[in-house]
Amino acid sequence: xxxxxxxxxxxxxxxxxxxxxxxxxxxxxxxxxxxxxxxxxxxxxxxxxxxxxxxxxxxxxxxxxxxxxxxxxxxxxxxxxxxxxxxxxxxxxxxxxxxxxxxxxxxxxxxxxxxxxxxxxxxxxxxxxxxxxxxxxxxxxxxxxxxxxxxxxxxxxxxxxxxxxxxxxxxxxxxxxxxxxxxxxxxxxxxx
Amino acid sequence: xxxxxxxxxxxxxxxxxxxxxxxxxxxxxxxxxxxxxxxxxxxxxxxxxxxxxxxxxxxxxxxxxxxxxxxxxxxxxxxxxxxxxxxx
Numbered sequence: 001x002x003x004x005x006x007x008x009x010x011x012x013x014x015x016x017x018x019x020x021x022x023x024x025x026x027x028x029x030x031x032x033x034x035x036x037x038x039x040x041x042x043x044x045x046x047x048x049x050x051x052x053x054x055x056x057x058x059x060x061x062x063x064x065x066x067x068x069x070x071x072x073x074x075x076x077x078x079x080x081x082x083x084x085x086x087x088x089x090x091x092x093x094x095x096x097x098x099x100x101x102x103x104x105x106x107x108x109x110x111x112x113x114x115x116x117x118x119x120x121x122x123x124x125x126x127x128x129x130x131x132x133x134x135x136x137x138x139x140x141x142x143x144x145x146x147x148x149x150x151x152x153x154x155x156x157x158x159x160x161x162x163x164x165x166x167x168x169x170x171x172x173x174x175x176x177x178x179x180x181x182x183x184x185x186x187x188x189x190x191x192x
Numbered sequence: 193x194x195x196x197x198x199x200x201x202x203x204x205x206x207x208x209x210x211x212x213x214x215x216x217x218x219x220x221x222x223x224x225x226x227x228x229x230x231x232x233x234x235x236x237x238x239x240x241x242x243x244x245x246x247x248x249x250x251x252x253x254x255x256x257x258x259x260x261x262x263x264x265x266x267x268x269x270x271x272x273x274x275x276x277x278x279x280x
Contacts (some may be wrong), residue, residue, distance in 0.1 A: 012265060020263035023256060034263055041265045046272055105241035113252055122255050139215075140247045141254045146215070165211055172246045 008048050011057045012041050018142055021163045022046050025137045026069045030124050034070060040065040055151055062144075062152040066134055104179040117178075124174035128167055135160055136167035206233075210240050214247065 004125055014038055017054060022031035043064050051060055104110060110117065137145040139160070151159045194272040209226040212218040218226065 009267065016263055023253075030263075038264050038266060038270070041267075042270050042273060045270055046277075101235055101242065103238040103241060105238075105245040110245060110249060113249070113256065117249070117258075118253060118255045121249055125250070136250075141250050146217075161211065165207060168211075168214070168243050168246060171250070172242050175246055175249070178243065181233055 005045065006047060008044060008057070011061060015058055015061055019062070020138050021152060022134075022142060023065065023069055024063075024140065025125060026073065026133060028122060032072065036068050037088070039068050043068065056086050057064045058174055059151050061146060061153065062138075062148075066152055069134070070130050096174050102176055102180060107179050109179050109182055112174065120175070127174070128158065128170060132153075132163045132167040132170070135163040136171070140168070194262055206236050206239075210236070210243065213240065 019029075019040060020033050020037050023036040024030055040061065044061055047064075051057070055063075070151050092109055113121075126138070128136065131153065135149060135183070138149045138152065139146065144152075146157050150160045153160070156165075206229065207219075209222060209229060212222060213226050230240055
């Protein structure tokens, strides 16, 4: 391979762990994440001659990876998530109401990861619409900057902030339901 | 200071400040304002604490994933694919 291609390979090798984790969280399984990583590398090599240096190489690579993730998710029509699940969340900036909230942040149920909580976290994130899930993973889980996330996904910084807030709220509410559901089932003796 | 537990209160400022706190991207003045707000309003504080815990749990889950075997890029397969495309 030519020397410029070697530069690209070095970048891909450097970023592959993070790309793999993002893809895993997006798809929910490591097998699909591995396929996405391989597909991303192939697409990047194919289109390397078109890279004009208008963004950082890593931003360009994450854009390819995120598009590959999203298109793969969209092909799986059965896994389509209805964006309306995010409507009417409390504390939406457009909302005018502040309902009562339960403080479960110190609850023993969420103190440490166990199999049940892991399953709940994984199920909840997969319920999010793809772009909201991607923004949450990039910003809050992987710690990418707002600007980098916006450039990678081709959306505005404002849009990143709005999606991030809604994703955070949705996941928070899912965990609240998990905690309250667990406590209710314990007091009533019903299985969840 | 308005009471966020009262209905019909606009949440925009509260939400914006809480998100800035969660992002760690907040200047001193707004940080002081956010802290004041959280100290005076239990519901805002609950929102902040539970959002923070949500993010912490997902980061903890990510840390577990990091211990798994390193993903691999199969370069020979990619090169072979590209060579085939170039040849045809």
